[in-house]
Amino acid sequence: MNYLAKKPAVIAVNIIRWVLLVFVLASLVITIYRVSDRKSVPEGISLFEQLQPDSRDQVMVVLFHFRERCETCLNMEQYTRGFLQDYNRGKGGDDSVRFQLEVINDNRNVNLVRHFNTYTSTLVLIVFENGEEKQVKVLNNAWQLHRDQEAYTAMLENEIESFIQQHHE
């Protein structure tokens, strides 16, 4: 009688145990697949070919972030997107400064991570001229302002203005 009363609980625990173990096993398979995934960009590809801007002469703001999104990079994306919308509208409506997202822990971006020395959510300003990288600025510490939209936007405006001005000089 006692055994019969306990049986449903034992069965439930066994089911939970095996469901969890199968989930762990499946997760480990995905982990191994992700770790061993060696998809990469072709050797010698240029930054222009990889980032694929709209035109051969383009100013770009690239936000590098990890696949796992968190408050820091989500805020940075939201602030940057909002600022550039207003900025581009003020410049006549076209995408004079283009915004792009790139994943740091994507094997296809290994060369970009090395090139720009990014280790966390990072903004990179790039000027392409005639399909070639002419000027680059890496804003490594932009993440520190991710909780202050006003300060972040002011910093970004200042950096973009001086960056473009430097390019014209």
Next chain:
Amino acid sequence: MNDFVIAAGTCIVTGIITTINPCPLTTTIASIGFLSGYSQKTRHMTMVVLLFLLGFLTSYFVLAILLSSGLIAIPEVSRGLQQSFSLIIGPLLIIVGMFQAKLIKIRFKVHTGKAMTWIIKRKWSGLEAFPMGALIALGFCPTTAAIFFGVLIPLAIRHGQPLLFPLLYALGAVLPLAIISYLIVAGVKTGGNKNWQRLLPVISGWIMILAGIYLAVQRLWL
């Protein structure tokens, strides 16, 4: 000297900020679950906390040494850790949580030698706190990666302190975890209800399992 003291203080504070930051909240909850699971004896729990801290310290120290000696580059390490340790933390927490919640039991039937028999007879479970601390320390989230690689490592290199500064950072990171775990255990013991004392490791185990499922889904399945 003053500059050094400020830098050392910064290491402790950044360690605390790392833990109380919302970004690694799931691993923080799991760590508290792990530590408060060893609630049967306070002395035993202190030992577990120290081993957990030692795990944290070892990981940070090894990283600081490798980075400050220039053997590896910060972007490579940050990317590599996100590609490996961050992914494995979810499944690992589930397994450890299952042990803690007694969903898995290992029965030693093989001859394990004198040392192992002594450990098992003394019911000394807790050695796993060391690798657990080491792995959790390496499971950086974007914000903790920014703090560790962008603030701590440059500070340690600038002051030539690849051991002391990571130690202070690890202390700061483990301090909130230890305090909350001790408070939980003390609260349950003060309540005097034997059932709660017996159930605490099981509840802690389930907290770890849920945290592990959340991390695995977030980092692997989505």
